[in-house]
Amino acid sequence: MSKFKVFFAILTLAYQLQSQVFATSFDREFVEQLAQQAVRDSFSGVANRKISVSAAKLDPRIVIKSCDQNLQANIPDINNSRNVNVKITCEGSTPWNLYVPVKVAVNAPVVVAKFAIDRGSMLTPDNIHVAYVDEKRLRGEAIANPNSLYGAKAKRNIVKGKSISPNHVCSVCKGDSVTLIASSSSFNIKTSGTSVSNGHLGDKVRVKNNRSGKLVTGRVTGVNKVTINL
Structure with a gap:
């Protein structure tokens, strides 16, 4: 065998050994946690919500190979789905991928x-x-x-x-006594009235002005409070 072939064989063997040395093994729990974290991160911009995620246990028959690079987690658009299939990928010298189902609840x-x-x-x-x-x-x-x-x-x-x-x-119920407010940019006038319909904050209701006896329409602005903007 020529010196060049011997050198090349040694170099190839060294590369293979180096890949094996630097390759990392991953257990099922690590992969499941990686999938869960990827889903949590996808909801990082959602305010005033609690996100609950739970990865399915991987089939014990699945062999998780080593990888000489960090594993990558890719997920599709959530689209308000309860179930997400997270793709775990090794992009190293011996690439592979597997899918981890993750259940999602947005509270x-x-x-x-x-x-x-x-x-x-x-x-x-x-x-x-x-x-x-x-x-x-x-x-x-x-x-x-x-x-x-x-x-x-x-x-x-x-x-x-x-x-x-x-x-x-x-907030204003039919038959309730209410404070009726006539409001403009320059004045507010308050009087008493009786609601003839039901309404919550922001709703329009009909109110009888107890002083004039007329029916008017105003917007509910508080508990037993109706405002007419002039």
Whole structure:
């Protein structure tokens, strides 16, 4: 064998040995954690949410090969899916990839009933609080700020743990005495009125002016408060 061939064989063997020396072995738990972290990172810009992720246990029959580079985790667009297949890739001298299924739950802060609330009952810190609920379980418009509900009344029975929406409550309820405010850039005039419809914050309601007897339309701006912008 020529000296060149011997040198080349030694160089090739050295390269192979070096690749083996620097290759890293990865266990199933590491790969599962890598997939979970990739999903968490994809939600880093989502505010006021708690993200819960759980990777499926890899089949023990799967052989996770060594890799002489750091493993890469790539995920598709989430698209509000509960399940994400994270692609784990080795881009080293002996490339390989595998997929790890990850379950995702996005939990949003919403106001819920601490216990059953009867129709006509006033909402207070004693019977409502903020809880984190899986967005997939929410139906309709949920309310995140309990301060907007204190003093409002339940329009219907609300079961324990139910997320509260504007349809469940009225800040101004039919038959309530309200403060009627006529407002402009130069003055505010207050008088008393009686609501002839239900409404939550921001809703328009009809109110009878107790002094003039006329029906007017205003917007609910607080508990038992209706404002007419002139």
